[in-house]
Amino acid sequence: MDFLNGLNPSQRAAVEQAEGPVMIVAGAGSGKTRVITYRVAYLIQKGVDPFNILVLTFTNKAAKEMRERITRVVGGEAKNIWMGTFHSVFAKILRVEAHLIGYPSNFTIYDTDDSKSLIRSILKEMQLDDKLYNANFVYNRISAAKNNLIAAIEYQQNPQIQAEDQSAGRDKLGQIYMTYTQRCYKAGAMDFDDLLFKTNVLLKEHPEVLYKYQTKFRYLMVDEYQDTNFSQYLIVKRLAAINENICVVGDDAQSIYAFRGANIQNILNFEKDYPDLHVFKLEQNYRSTQNIVNAANSIISNNKNQLKKNVFSDNEIGDKIKVVRAFSDNEEGKMVAESILQDRSLYSRNFKDFAILYRTNAQSRAMEEALRKLNIPYKIYGGTSFYQRKEIKDLIAYFRLTFNPNDEEALKRVINYPRRGIGDTSVDRIFIAADQHQKSVWEIISSPQDFLDGRTASVVYPFGSMIQGFQVLAKNNNAYDTAMHIAQHSGILKDLYEDKSVEGLNRYENIQELLNGIKEFSEREDIEEKGLAVFMQDIALLTNDDNDKNPNADTVSLMTIHSSKGLEFSQVFIVGLEENLFPSQLSLNSRTELEEERRLFYVAVTRAEKKLTLSYATSRYRWGTLNNCEPSRFIDEIDPRYLALDFQAPMPKPNNGDIFAKERNSWSQTQDIFTKPKPKIAQKTTTILPKAHQPSPGFTPSDTSTLQVGMEVEHERFGFGKVINLEGNKPDVKATIFFKELGQKQLLLKFAKLRIVN
Ligand SMILES: Nc1ncnc2c1ncn2[C@@H]1O[C@H](COP(=O)(O)OP(=O)(O)OP(=O)(O)O)[C@@H](O)[C@H]1O
Numbered sequence: 001m002d003f004l005n006g007l008n009p010s011q012r013a014a015v016e017q018a019e020g021p022v023m024i025v026a027g028a029g030s031g032k033t034r035v036i037t038y039r040v041a042y043l044i045q046k047g048v049d050p051f052n053i054l055v056l057t058f059t060n061k062a063a064k065e066m067r068e069r070i071t072r073v074v075g076g077e078a079k080n081i082w083m084g085t086f087h088s089v090f091a092k093i094l095r096v097e098a099h100l101i102g103y104p105s106n107f108t109i110y111d112t113d114d115s116k117s118l119i120r121s122i123l124k125e126m127q128l129d130d131k132l133y134n135a136n137f138v139y140n141r142i143s144a145a146k147n148n149l150i151a152a153i154e155y156q157q158n159p160q161i162q163a164e165d166q167s168a169g170r171d172k173l174g175q176i177y178m179t180y181t182q183r184c185y186k187a188g189a190m191d192f193d194d195l196l197f198k199t200n201v202l203l204k205e206h207p208e209v210l211y212k213y214q215t216k217f218r219y220l221m222v223d224e225y226q227d228t229n230f231s232q233y234l235i236v237k238r239l240a241a242i243n244e245n246i247c248v249v250g251d252d253a254q255s256i257y258a259f260r261g262a263n264i265q266n267i268l269n270f271e272k273d274y275p276d277l278h279v280f281k282l283e284q285n286y287r288s289t290q291n292i293v294n295a296a297n298s299i300i301s302n303n304k305n306q307l308k309k310n311v312f313s314d315n316e317i318g319d320k321i322k323v324v325r326a327f328s329d330n331e332e333g334k335m336v337a338e339s340i341l342q343d344r345s346l347y348s349r350n351f352k353d354f355a356i357l358y359r360t361n362a363q364s365r366a367m368e369e370a371l372r373k374l375n376i377p378y379k380i381y382g383g384t385s386f387y388q389r390k391e392i393k394d395l396i397a398y399f400r401l402t403f404n405p406n407d408e409e410a411l412k413r414v415i416n417y418p419r420r421g422i423g424d425t426s427v428d429r430i431f432i433a434a435d436q437h438q439k440s441v442w443e444i445i446s447s448p449q450d451f452l453d454g455r456t457a458s459v460v461y462p463f464g465s466m467i468q469g470f471q472v473l474a475k476n477n478n479a480y481d482t483a484m485h486i487a488q489h490s491g492i493l494k495d496l497y498e499d500k501s502v503e504g505l506n507r508y509e510n511i512q513e514l515l516n517g518i519k520e521f522s523e524r525e526d527i528e529e530k531g532l533a534v535f536m537q538d539i540a541l542l543t544n545d546d547n548d549k550n551p552n553a554d555t556v557s558l559m560t561i562h563s564s565k566g567l568e569f570s571q572v573f574i575v576g577l578e579e580n581l582f583p584s585q586l587s588l589n590s591r592t593e594l595e596e597e598r599r600l601f602y603v604a605v606t607r608a609e610k611k612l613t614l615s616y617a618t619s620r621y622r623w624g625t626l627n628n629c630e631p632s633r634f635i636d637e638i639d640p641r642y643l644a645l646d647f648q649a650p651m652p653k654p655n656n657g658d659i660f661a662k663e664r665n666s667w668s669q670t671q672d673i674f675t676k677p678k679p680k681i682a683q684k685t686t687t688i689l690p691k692a693h694q695p696s697p698g699f700t701p702s703d704t705s706t707l708q709v710g711m712e713v714e715h716e717r718f719g720f721g722k723v724i725n726l727e728g729n730k731p732d733v734k735a736t737i738f739f740k741e742l743g744q745k746q747l748l749l750k751f752a753k754l755r756i757v758n
């Protein structure tokens with residue numbers, strides 16, 4: 001097995017310890033994920049059937065990469081390994097076994113938005129104060145209960161929980177939780193936490209099912225074990241109980257999900273659970289330069305609660321870690337964007353070698369603006385990922401309804417979108433009728449004449465029969481034909497087509513892109529079942545940080561530190577290193593929380609392979625006011641031997657009359673529009689498309705009869721651009737303008753709302 005030469009002796013020993021319980025707790029970049037990957041390949045080479053192997057990863061992307069690597073060693077068989085996140089793997093199992101716990105196999109998965117929307121409806125119906133019972137708060141509370149395997153009924157009966165809620169003045173939480181559970185059940189829906197909760201119920205109440213999976217998954221492996229919660233821990237423990245061939249890897253110093261119920265005890269208890277445990281130590285970091293590894297070690301040594309580990313790097317010493325100060329978040333963005341361009345040409349790197357990491361999602365805005373100004377393509381993980389966009393969710397809601405017409409959240413989303421006269425009052429009537437007649441909402445909608453007044457029934461009826469039509473169609477057609485039909489006949493395509501604003505155009509393109517994806521799916525040769533229902537199961541769990549439609553696109557990655565776990569990039573920027581932002585204000589009250597912030601910083605720092613830049617701004621707008629900011633204490637905690645302070649932050653230059661000089665320079669640097677006359681910048685879905693332009697104050701079109709090639713112009717909606725060609729005769733002169741944000745457009749001057757800038 002030559003491939004094992006790619007491992008050091010301790011990694012290899014861990015791989016070859018194929019039987020019995022194995023644990024590796026080791027620092028970042030030491031090859032934990034690599035050990036799991038090689039271990040799976042090793043098992044298969046030794047003759048273990050891939051169907052008998054279950055690997056649980058932190059993201060689906062990680063699973064995909066792992067599978068690709070294993071395929072290179074063992075070939076096509078690798079596709080039979082069970083591999084994915086806890087949520088995706090157990091959603092798949094639940095689909096097979098759902099009937100045992102009273103769910104249909106086509107149950108819908110509610111994402112966080114759906115869950116919160118349902119909670120809001122319940123709060124409204126119960127007439128509760130939405131400040132005291134804030135939907136986020138309620139959602140988190142229910143989520144925490146589920147992840148600790150406390151069902152609604154237990155929640156209501158537990159005297160300690162009741163006392164706690166009562167003293168906080170929130171004695172209705174138990175009832176909300178109960179109603180929420182019932183409503184999900186009635187809608188044939190599970191939320192994210194249910195996927196684990198119900199798996200536990202299934203495995204506990206159906207020993208024959210437990211036995212089936214215990215004997216099926218003879219080898220279990222879990223990556224990022226430090227971030228498993230109780231519910232996940234128990235699933236793994238149950239499944240491993242017969243064979244005890246379980247291998248977990250993790251790093252207590254990277255535990256960053258305590259707020260979601262992850263429990264570091266799971267690592268610490270592992271020894272108690274499995275007394276004949278084999279423990280392996282990995283100490284060499286293969287990812288980063290010595291400076292980065294040493295800096296990371298000095299950071300984490302400030303935490304009291306940690307297992308002692310040695311981590312060293314034999315790689316080059318590398319650059320010192322650069323610390324950059326900016327005056328504002330916009331300035332910070334600009335400095336980051338400029339260094340990316342600079343380092344890209346200096347070190348011949350690709351855009352995808354760079355990552356910008358931040359503590360909170362909102363910080364992406366300043367970064368995005370700066371990147372757009374310099375035409376740097378980027379992709380955001382989290383926040384506004386493709387499947388979270390409104391238009392995509394709308395169309396998918398129609399798909400969901402087609403397969404599960406009881407899906408209440410999908411129904412609320414699209415019953416009157418595009419508008420079809422079923423306003424809020426009609427929707428209320430439908431829900432009231434469902435309640436009165438003890439029917440499901442869908443039963444009311446599919447025969448409205450029996451339950452609703454004549455007018456309401458007459459607007460509801462066509463909607464019901466449209467969905468029924470979709471259902472018939474979906475039975476006999478492939479995913480693409482069904483999806484296309486639904487996009488057209490629901491009216492979504494037309495509605496977006498008619499919206500000629502820049503945003504409308506983007507939305508229309510996004511829908512097209514989704515349809516393209518479905519088409520690709522329908523044409524795949526490696527799957528037999530190509531209906532839309534199967535496609536839907538594939539995408540149901542595409543969570544924010546995990547959707548990677550085009551992993552090969554050359555884009556800078558932007559993400560929160562939480563989503564960066566396990567990843568690596570040549571160059572990393574950690575931005576917003578300011579007190580009250582990182583560490584976050586909320587963490588300053590307790591040592592435990594501050595230590596979790598520090599672990600988060602450790603995770604961020606250890607993502608970098610070659611070069612790391614830390615930046616902070618001395619002032620920043622937060623919640624509408626401009627605040628002065630102090631640099632983060634975390635910068636001080638790094639041993640100064642590994643730091644290079646770069647405080648030559650440029651002062652804003654005085655306006656020299658040519659205010660676009662800077663943009664123009666970097667613009668032609670990246671795009672070279674004069675040698676390549678047709679740059680295509682408006683990228684597809686992987687890149688975030690620009691927002692509609694906000695015209696300058698007092699925008700008025702100027703006389704364009706003096707327009708010449710090379711002039712800077714501002715368009716009311718398309719923003720700033722440069723004239724690259726003029727053709728035709730007055731009054732029909734057409735200008736080809738290269739807009740910074742949109743790329744090239746041809747405009748008829750007599751209609752264009754343009755202002756000459758210089
Ligand atoms: N023995 C080795 N020889 C060469 N490269 C290695 C070796 N071990 C690990 N690497 C490389 O080092 C990098 C880090 O490895 P890996 O991602 O497995 O570490 P990890 O411990 O899982 O890190 P993290 O804690 O961040 O998840 C990867 O690029 C991996 O391919």
Ligand SMILES: [Mg+2]
Nearest residue numbers: 032033034566
């Ligand atoms: Mg890893």
